[in-house]
Amino acid sequence: MFGQGLLKGLAITWKELFTRKVTVQYPEEKLPLPERYHGRFELDVDKCIACGLCANACPNKVIQITKEKVGKKQYLTKYVMRIEYCLFCGLCVESCNKDALKFSHVINMNQYYRDKVRLVLVDRPAPEALPEEEPAEPDAERPAAARARSARAEVAAGKAPGKEG
């Protein structure tokens, strides 16, 4: 009969009028993020061996690594991600053999200025000589790493963005 579908539609919307609402009030109420969520990157500097696999894995050349040779080992002095070009595909995290680069659950990476978007994970001078596994050493560099990891990452000194593509 003509009109049956019309009435059924009305019945459905009437029912939905009283069902529980599915939206959440965002800033007050947050949905849990899954374990594998691709949020902001974090780098465990102590684990990083500055091998550069992540920089090679990146399809967009987002990751820029500067390293210096200290003694026999490569020492990571700067780890900058040009997040504005990042696809968040996770290939870099996957390529990391030492489990140093990881995704965190930080989602608010928005900035007011484009040059502030750049994510500086490590920015530190190379020491004269690499101390042999001394517990005192990390104290000196921890604050630097922590500062770099904080939300308002400092802008890397003008490094010209590489050619896109």
Next chain:
Amino acid sequence: MGENIFTGIAAGLRTILAGAGVPPLASEFIVMLVKLVAVIVFVSLNVIWLVYMERKVCAYIQCRIGPNRVGPKGLLQTVADVVKLLAKEIIIPRRVDKVVYLAAPILVFVPPMMAFAVIPWGEGMAPIDLNIGVFYVLAVASLSTIIFWMGGWSSNNKYSLVGGMRVVAQMVSYELPLVLSLLGVIMLTGTLSITEIVNAQRGTWFIFAQPLAFLIYFIAGVSEVNRTPFDLVEGESEIIAGPYTEYSGMGYAMYMLAEYGSMMVISCMCTIMFLGGWLAPFGWTFLPSWFWFFIKVYAMIFIFMWIRWTYPRIRVDQLMAFGWKVLVPLSLANIFVTGVGMYIYRAIGW
């Protein structure tokens, strides 16, 4: 209780004016002015509330919460929107017909506002009790066609033009069944006075005496206010916003608010003609008459909204076909049946 608040205020005003030595004619004029201003202010506030109500109803139907940030429960959302729109620049595209383009959004509020002059908000609460009230409302309401067309034509935009053409076609076609469906009621009561029509429903509401007319009136009414499923004029998925496409800021807001104004007119008329106006159902007179009137009007408005957020839009040729091939013949048949029925009733002496 509360039944005579508003009539009491008017009477009080008259006494005060008489006490101040104002001649009766001037006093009547002042009272009338106060009434009309009160109605305009009241309707404007109501329209603002209706926008909020629409958003809430729509949100609840769509499993959302809707506006809830500005003011308690988001009640001030529309106020904030209106303030924002007032502050926005009114963009006048280069090749528009400026006078008509700017006049249209101002004039668009006039027809619904004029219609409200004769609506009885409660027992004895019509600002003007015309003896041809129904006729007046229909005549005034049909004016809005030309105002939408003004907007559509002057914008010099093809989407607006298509929208404007649709307005004229749609409103003219649906005016006819709208009026014809009311004829049944007018035949039963033999009057065009709104007050008398309401009083004639003390026995049965005309929705029961004239169910077909009610249905036709409702469908044509939905079409008259350009709401889904007959929102071809706006038709946002096809022609962007129809006649309003080029409008920005308050110009656009006026159109939107006027839409709610006309929706109220249609709902008020529906209440008056078919739902017994201010009469309380089942003799529940513990609530004042104006309160009943509002309950009925808002129930009608809710149904408008409910339908809007359920149905898709019909196509322009289907709209025309439905109007001319279904609604007009049906309303004519209704008049015929009403006439025959009245004759028979009279013959058997009821």
Next chain:
Amino acid sequence: MKTQTYVLNMGPQHPSTHGVFRIILELDGEVVVKATSVPGYLHRGIEKLAEARTYTQVIPYTDRMDYLASMLMNWGYVAAVEKLMGIEVPERAEYIRVIVGELSRIASHLVAVGTYSVDIGGFTGFLYCFRDRERVLDLLEMVSGSRMTFSYFRIGGVADDLPPEFFPPLEKFLKDLPSLCDEYDGLITGNEIFQARTKYVGIITPEMGINYSLTGPVLRGSGIPYDLRKVRPYGVYDRFDFEVPVGKNGDCFDRFVCRIKEIRQSARIIQQAIEGLPEGPIMAKMPKVIKPPAGEAYAEIESSKGVLGCYVVSDGSPKPYRVHFRRPSFINLGYLDELLVGWKIADVIAILGSLDIVLGEVDC
């Protein structure tokens, strides 16, 4: 009386062209006399970009083609490279691919159904579909970490195993899905106004469908049961029991209904895939650097919009020499100009919506 036609430029900024698609309509009143579609506003040169990337690095770019069904886009590309290298994908990986691929298809069809409802003018159906699509996206987010651009497939397998917390919500979703589909059917499909708007509108005859090499629900709506999963099963699709829904008249309504029916069928496939999910590795034995031998390969999969083909040419280096995608949305659009003639403006939207295009894929 002499009348004049006029040109209406629909798009690229238009609410219902599903993105930045442009149609130049020549109209006589409201009736279309001539239509010229102008795609290309979202062209990013993904095929060219792929030539400067290693084989693995192309995967995130395929996400950006049909961003509503990224998993399936991944699959098309990965299948071609695997074919080129002759890799046998482990069974568990194939099953995982089926699960996430079908979930992606459901998500894509939900968008198609919802946006079609809004094209016809019913806004509420859109939000119901998106409400339920959120659940699919939540599931896929658990698997891949992203909500739309998953980059979950890898050459030789998938990036990660399915997490254990993935299964209970998936089961619940599959249980709810039939009733949700009933809700769409009740609200949208069963509505007489909707039927009046879509039935016998924009009819594609089976012959024309084949001649224009249309695929996916657009072709199946015309009554041709051509579904790669059935006619030329790839992966492990030959092990599942499902039907290929077809339409009768080839009108907008049939194409629309086909999608809802396919959602139900996808749910069946996922159910069977979960039950049959074998243990084992999720990646084939892969060399450290993916360097396919010189040569070329073409692989096809059934994406939500139709047959997604991927053609990869290798010159033996770690970067592809040439990658080409046969994008179903783009090819389905080929018939649009002819299809639109004689219909009204409102039907233009209805017909375009029923083809279910995604501009990321059309323009690539």
